[in-house]
Amino acid sequence: MNLAALHSWILTLVTFTPLAGALLLLLIPRRDRDIRVFALVISLLAFVMSLHLLVHFDGTKAGFNFEFDHAWIPTPNIHYHLGVDGVSMWLVVLTTFLTPLCVLISWKSISERVKEFFILLLVLETALIGVFVSLDLFLFYFFWEATLIPMALLIGMYGHGRKIYAAVKFFLYTMVASVFMLAAILWLYAKTGTFDFVVLQNAVHHGQIPGYAAASFWLFLGFFVAFAVKVPLFPFHTWLPDAHVEAPTAGSVLLAGVLLKMGTYGMLRFNLGLFPEQSRANAWWIMVLALIGIIYGALVALVQPNMKKLIAYSSISHLGFVVLGIFSFTSAGLNGATYVMLAHGISTGGLFMLAGILYERRHTYEISEFGGLATPMPVYASFFLFIVLASVGLPLLNGFIGEFLVLTGAFQARAVYGTLGATGVIWAAGYLLWMYQRVFFGKVTHEVNNSLPDLNLREKTALAPAAVMALVMGVAPLFWLSTIDPAVQSVLAPFAQMASRVVGR
Amino acid sequence: MNTMPQGADYLRILPEIILSIFGMIIMLLDPLLEERRRAKTLGIVGLIGALIALGSTLCMARQPGPGFWNMIQVDAFSVFFHFLVTAVTAVVILASYEYMEVQQIRAGEYYGLILFGAVGMCLMSSAVELVLIFIALEISSISTYILAGFRRRAAISSESSVKYFLLGSFATAFFLYGVALMFGATGSTSIPVIGQKLLAGPLAYTSIALMFVGLGFKVAAAPFHVWTPDVYEGAPAPVVGFMSTAPKAGVFAVLLRIIFEAHAPGSAWLIWAAAALSMTIGNVAALVQTNVKRLLAYSSIAHAGYLLMAFAALPANGIPSAMFYTATYAAMNVGAFAVISHFAGAGERYVTLEDYAGLGRRSPVLAATLTIFLSSLIGIPMTGGFFAKFYVFSAALQNNLIWLVIIGVLNSAVGAYYYLRIIVAMYMREPREETAVAPIPLALGSALAITVIATLYLGIVPGRVLEYASRSVEFLR
Numbered sequence: 001m002n003l004a005a006l007h008s009w010i011l012t013l014v015t016f017t018p019l020a021g022a023l024l025l026l027l028i029p030r031r032d033r034d035i036r037v038f039a040l041v042i043s044l045l046a047f048v049m050s051l052h053l054l055v056h057f058d059g060t061k062a063g064f065n066f067e068f069d070h071a072w073i074p075t076p077n078i079h080y081h082l083g084v085d086g087v088s089m090w091l092v093v094l095t096t097f098l099t100p101l102c103v104l105i106s107w108k109s110i111s112e113r114v115k116e117f118f119i120l121l122l123v124l125e126t127a128l129i130g131v132f133v134s135l136d137l138f139l140f141y142f143f144w145e146a147t148l149i150p151m152a153l154l155i156g157m158y159g160h161g162r163k164i165y166a167a168v169k170f171f172l173y174t175m176v177a178s179v180f181m182l183a184a185i186l187w188l189y190a191k192t193g194t195f196d197f198v199v200l201q202n203a204v205h206h207g208q209i210p211g212y213a214a215a216s217f218w219l220f221l222g223f224f225v226a227f228a229v230k231v232p233l234f235p236f237h238t239w240l241p242d243a244h245v246e247a248p249t250a251g252s253v254l255l256a257g258v259l260l261k262m263g264t265y266g267m268l269r270f271n272l273g274l275f276p277e278q279s280r281a282n283a284w285w286i287m288v289l290a291l292i293g294i295i296y297g298a299l300v301a302l303v304q305p306n307m308k309k310l311i312a313y314s315s316i317s318h319l320g321f322v323v324l325g326i327f328s329f330t331s332a333g334l335n336g337a338t339y340v341m342l343a344h345g346i347s348t349g350g351l352f353m354l355a356g357i358l359y360e361r362r363h364t365y366e367i368s369e370f371g372g373l374a375t376p377m378p379v380y381a382s383f384f385l386f387i388v389l390a391s392v393g394l395p396l397l398n399g400f401i402g403e404f405l406v407l408t409g410a411f412q413a414r415a416v417y418g419t420l421g422a423t424g425v426i427w428a429a430g431y432l433l434w435m436y437q438r439v440f441f442g443k444v445t446h447e448v449n450n451s452l453p454d455l456n457l458r459e460k461t462a463l464a465p466a467a468v469m470a471l472v473m474g475v476a477p478l479f480w481l482s483t484i485d486p487a488v489q490s491v492l493a494p495f496a497q498m499a500s501r502v503v504g505r
Numbered sequence: 506m507n508t509m510p511q512g513a514d515y516l517r518i519l520p521e522i523i524l525s526i527f528g529m530i531i532m533l534l535d536p537l538l539e540e541r542r543r544a545k546t547l548g549i550v551g552l553i554g555a556l557i558a559l560g561s562t563l564c565m566a567r568q569p570g571p572g573f574w575n576m577i578q579v580d581a582f583s584v585f586f587h588f589l590v591t592a593v594t595a596v597v598i599l600a601s602y603e604y605m606e607v608q609q610i611r612a613g614e615y616y617g618l619i620l621f622g623a624v625g626m627c628l629m630s631s632a633v634e635l636v637l638i639f640i641a642l643e644i645s646s647i648s649t650y651i652l653a654g655f656r657r658r659a660a661i662s663s664e665s666s667v668k669y670f671l672l673g674s675f676a677t678a679f680f681l682y683g684v685a686l687m688f689g690a691t692g693s694t695s696i697p698v699i700g701q702k703l704l705a706g707p708l709a710y711t712s713i714a715l716m717f718v719g720l721g722f723k724v725a726a727a728p729f730h731v732w733t734p735d736v737y738e739g740a741p742a743p744v745v746g747f748m749s750t751a752p753k754a755g756v757f758a759v760l761l762r763i764i765f766e767a768h769a770p771g772s773a774w775l776i777w778a779a780a781a782l783s784m785t786i787g788n789v790a791a792l793v794q795t796n797v798k799r800l801l802a803y804s805s806i807a808h809a810g811y812l813l814m815a816f817a818a819l820p821a822n823g824i825p826s827a828m829f830y831t832a833t834y835a836a837m838n839v840g841a842f843a844v845i846s847h848f849a850g851a852g853e854r855y856v857t858l859e860d861y862a863g864l865g866r867r868s869p870v871l872a873a874t875l876t877i878f879l880s881s882l883i884g885i886p887m888t889g890g891f892f893a894k895f896y897v898f899s900a901a902l903q904n905n906l907i908w909l910v911i912i913g914v915l916n917s918a919v920g921a922y923y924y925l926r927i928i929v930a931m932y933m934r935e936p937r938e939e940t941a942v943a944p945i946p947l948a949l950g951s952a953l954a955i956t957v958i959a960t961l962y963l964g965i966v967p968g969r970v971l972e973y974a975s976r977s978v979e980f981l982r
């Protein structure tokens with residue numbers, strides 16, 4: 001196959017490899033070990049293929065890379081239209097990067113219904129990648145909804161405690177919210193006869209959609225609500241702690257690492273892309289909600305007695321930064337927001353893996369059950385500290401770059417946003433380091449913890465890539481930002497025009 | 506006028522003829538066969554009949570045009586529904602094959618009645634004459650009344666049958682009264698003639714409303730839905746799969762003809778109200794059901810509501826979307842009831858949500874197929890139910906029925922919850938007792954395979970079916 005053909009097919013390959021793997025898994029006999037190895041191979045294969053995107057990505061090209069457009073259904077006019085820009089490509093790679101780690105981390109902890117677990121995990125991966133590569137609104141919605149069932153089943157079948165409650169809550173929240181997005185998508189289709197994002201964006205630019213001005217606020221809101229629930233933005237966040245606490249480790253990793261980014265990615269791509277004027281007009285209250293999310297998430301995290309819940313609330317706080325950056329409409333803000341998405345995926349994914357490892361040993365997430373763990377588990381403690389520091393935003397680790405850029409952008413937008421946002425960084429240091437202190441320092445408080453085994457090779461293998469990436473992303477951010485920036489600039493182009501129009505008047 | 510039917514006329518009703526012949530063969534064979542082999546043999550005969558009828562729709566499709574002095578009309582529209590009804594019949598026979606033995610029901614006229622019922626349902630879709638429509642409606646209804654009571658040992662089944670019969674005959678009387686008034690208003694019972702002559706006026710409104718009452722009852726649209734849960738609960742599960750899809754397809758075909766071809770005046774708000782009511786009542790009542798059959802009964806009311814939305818749209822979008830919805834609903838609902846009929850076991854013991862706990866572990870295949878059908882009923886992408894809803898909603902939106910779409914969209918969100926309860930029970934709850942599920946027999950397995958494939962096919966490449974359905978638009982104007 002020549003390179004040009006490969007370029008147009010590569011996104012399809014990356015997207016559907018996990019699904020094909022899941023279908024093959026159906027045929028493999030129920031020997032748990034084979035199934036695990038097979039799932040690992042498939043997820044690594046998808047990862048390797050996604051590296052092709054990195055190598056051949058052309059940042060100078062206007063529009064999207066690796067585009068593939070094929071008519072799928074004639075009426076309504078739905079296209080199988082894929083393509084990535086600098087933002088979505090990195091999210092695809094993040095997904096394929098985290099999935100093998102999820103397989104590794106679930107190696108032992110999932111011992112029942114192993115086959116179903118890995119099938120669901122791989123189906124989920126396909127749906128997640130599909131969300132990021134779709135350039136047809138319908139296709140996007142298709143994959144968006146397709147993430148629901150596997151994730152809900154992962155929580156409900158393999159979770160613990162009130163797993164059913166958490167799974168149903170997760171499902172209904174997202175389902176109800178995305179229905180509004182569907183209504184908005186249908187409206188756009190009824191007026192334009194197309195679902196194609198690129199075509200629609202052009203039509204919006206040139207004012208070719210009849211009735212757009214009157215309806216655009218409601219359309220904006222329709223998309224926004226669906227994304228805000230997913231992010232989750234305060235006050236739509238209540239499903240998240242439940243879902244996280246009860247989910248199995250791999251579920252939490254993908255939930256925090258990738259699923260939440262579907263929301264922020266959607267805002268960046270669709271809210272800003274299709275409704276630039278409404279985005280600007282509504283930015284103030286969205287930024288206020290983001291700030292509330294940052295501070296409220298951090299404060300609630302501070303008082304959590306449950307380690308996993310603490311990490312869940314820290315996600316709310318971190319995702320608040322992303323939203324803050326997106327709606328600052330500054331180059332720094334959007335670059336930073338994208339960077340936080342990636343960094344948070346890796347560091348919070350890492351934290352959930354670490355929490356899961358502890359749970360496998362003690363079957364509890366209660367912080368008070370631990371103390372002085374650094375003595376029996378020194379390697380574990382060092383990994384934990386490293387990831388915690390990355391999450392806190394220590395310079396030279398990945399959390400710092402993104403948050404710094406976001407805060408710069410927020411300052412440019414309005415100083416008070418930046419100031420309030422900056423307190424979030426302090427809070428993060430507070431709740432994470434305090435948790436670290438309680439769990440690892442001091443004397444061993446519970447007798448059982450003395451005999452806890454340290455990390456084994458498999459666990460180290462799962463954690464090392466996350467730790468390495470946290471470091472690399474912290475010292476060489478330009479490798480990422482050089483591809484993210486052109487995409488951000490094209491997102492921001494209409495806003496620059498808007499500003500110049502105002503100045504010109 | 507030629508007093509003898511032409512040869513081509515017989516080809517135009519070939520599926521009906523074949524179904525009737527096989528129905529009679531079954532009745533004749535019934536007393537001749539040994540008791541022990543009777544059920545299986547008759548099942549095979551019935552299946553062959555349904556399959557030949559299915560194939561004969563192709564013959565029928567080659568003879569487009571009016572037949573029997575303009576009493577019937579063969580066009581893409583009626584071919585579509587013939588195909589659908591005969592396919593559903595074949596699948597239902599497959600699903601009943603072992604069921605009859607497990608329930609120890611004397612098969613005999615069971616398969617015959619299914620075939621006779623299918624004759625009525627097929628005829629409804631090609632009839633363009635109100636009296637013929639009425640006769641077809643009665644053929645279909647009377648068969649289903651009897652089928653509903655086929656679990657003779659269960660009192661609940663007899664109750665179901667009697668209830669269905671009493672209320673159903675009442676409803677057909679309404680329909681007949683509407684036909685009479687229509688004749689009074691236009692001097693004709695032929696739908697194309699009515700389409701030309703009918704003028705808006707009190708007589709026309711009353712007539713349309715009365716006909717709508719009768720047809721609304723048959724499709725279980727609110728406020729004529731009260732019979733549905735009781736009847737579905739009592740009737741044998743495969744029969745419920747049959748009567749919730751095939752007769753409804755026929756009646757929807759009639760409704761499409763009356764509304765779009767006869768240009769029924771004043772029907773818009775009737776449809777609007779019935780659609781909104783059905784969706785809301787169906788979904789809200791389904792939330793609290795614990796019996797899976799009752800739950801799906803309310804779900805079918807809700808789906809009748811979604812489907813009716815298409816009737817409020819413009820013909821160019823409304824007709825194809827309604828046809829697509831009917832086909833999808835048939836695939837997923839017949840499939841769901843096939844699973845239920847197998848799982849229910851002897852005497853239909855296991856039909857509550859609690860019984861479904863842990864099914865994912867006890868019978869992974871059964872649980873997985875039911876999950877696909879339920880996902881489709883929810884409207885999850887990759888399944889036909891998603892596109893079905895999507896087409897209906899966008900058709901309504903193009904006719905600016907924004908509020909109806911909002912009601913529909915909210916309802917489908919509510920609906921997700923109760924389907925999810927079944928999925929939750931199957932995969933996430935622990936069973937009270939580890940009762941073994943019987944392995945899936947061949948006939949049922951093929952019924953499940955067909956319906957799963959159809960559901961997924963409609964969800965992944967819906968283009969062909971929709972395109973075929975769109976061709977019907979030109980005939981109905």
